[in-house]
Amino acid sequence: MVRQMKRRQQVRRSLLLAAMLIFPLIYYYLSPYLIVEASARGIVNGSFIVFALLLVSGLIVGRGWCGWVCPAAGLQEACLAVQNKPARTGRLDWIKWGIWGVWIGVIAALAFAAGGYRVIDPLYPNGAWISIIEPAGFMIYYVVVGTIVWLSLVFGRRAFCHYGCWMAPFLIIGRQVRNRLKLPALHLQAKPAACAGCNICTRNCPMSLDVMQMVKSNALEDPECILCGTCVDACPKSAIAYRFSSIRVQV
Ligand code: SF4
Numbered sequence: 001m002v003r004q005m006k007r008r009q010q011v012r013r014s015l016l017l018a019a020m021l022i023f024p025l026i027y028y029y030l031s032p033y034l035i036v037e038a039s040a041r042g043i044v045n046g047s048f049i050v051f052a053l054l055l056v057s058g059l060i061v062g063r064g065w066c067g068w069v070c071p072a073a074g075l076q077e078a079c080l081a082v083q084n085k086p087a088r089t090g091r092l093d094w095i096k097w098g099i100w101g102v103w104i105g106v107i108a109a110l111a112f113a114a115g116g117y118r119v120i121d122p123l124y125p126n127g128a129w130i131s132i133i134e135p136a137g138f139m140i141y142y143v144v145v146g147t148i149v150w151l152s153l154v155f156g157r158r159a160f161c162h163y164g165c166w167m168a169p170f171l172i173i174g175r176q177v178r179n180r181l182k183l184p185a186l187h188l189q190a191k192p193a194a195c196a197g198c199n200i201c202t203r204n205c206p207m208s209l210d211v212m213q214m215v216k217s218n219a220l221e222d223p224e225c226i227l228c229g230t231c232v233d234a235c236p237k238s239a240i241a242y243r244f245s246s247i248r249v250q251v
């Protein structure tokens with residue numbers, strides 16, 4: 001059982017590493033800038049489509065994207081080797097919502113000014129499936145990568161996920177909609193009586209959540225939980241488990 005759990009985290013880290021390595025190839029599909037440029041021309045581009053899919057995925061697997069396949073997550077988990085202090089959470093998590101709100105407002109305004117969306121072009125702007133096909137394309141890529149790494153190194157574990165990620169709100173909105181509609185989805189379930197209070201889950205949570213307290217109060221549903229399963233696999237008492245069902249939460 002223990003070996004099976006360790007293997008799950010090895011698979012997860014391998015997926016994140018692979019995503020990190022192919023980031024230059026898929027960068028345009030996650031670009032926060034190209035959706036702005038394309039919207040001003042009435043074009044539904046690749047990142048528009050991906051962000052819509054992230055919203056839908058939030059209905060089923062919450063922030064599983066962040067925990068298992070996001071290239072930015074791979075970068076940040078690589079940073080854990082040199083900076084593993086917990087990031088400050090709580091009110092600071094709202095920073096990303098402020099950035100996201102302005103960004104979405106600009107996109108909507110530009111699309112409105114362009115007369116709405118008239119064209120679907122997933123390969124905008126270079127007509128290629130691969131994002132960066134010339135050296136100049138690496139310039140913006142390196143700025144994005146540098147920002148993600150800098151935030152993690154200065155502010156702690158996955159600070160970019162907490163404060164700056166433009167994709168996280170789509171996933172959180174999907175998750176909140178699911179919770180309100182009580183749709184069946186992947187989530188964590190606690191067994192408070194089994195918890196020994198060792199705090200291993202809190203110490204290892206890559207999102208710096210107070211997992212032990214969440215278990216004790218039987219409230220594991222948190223917008224910042226990325227369903228990485230680190231706590232599930234680290235708990236010596238099996239007090240946390242994955243479940244796929246509808247959940248009752250206060251939203
Ligand atoms: S690792 Fe398990 S037993 Fe230890 S505090 Fe967390 S939930 Fe409780």
Ligand code: SF4
Nearest residue numbers: 205225226228229231
């Ligand atoms: S609470 Fe558990 S599943 Fe959620 S982010 Fe923390 S370690 Fe991962």
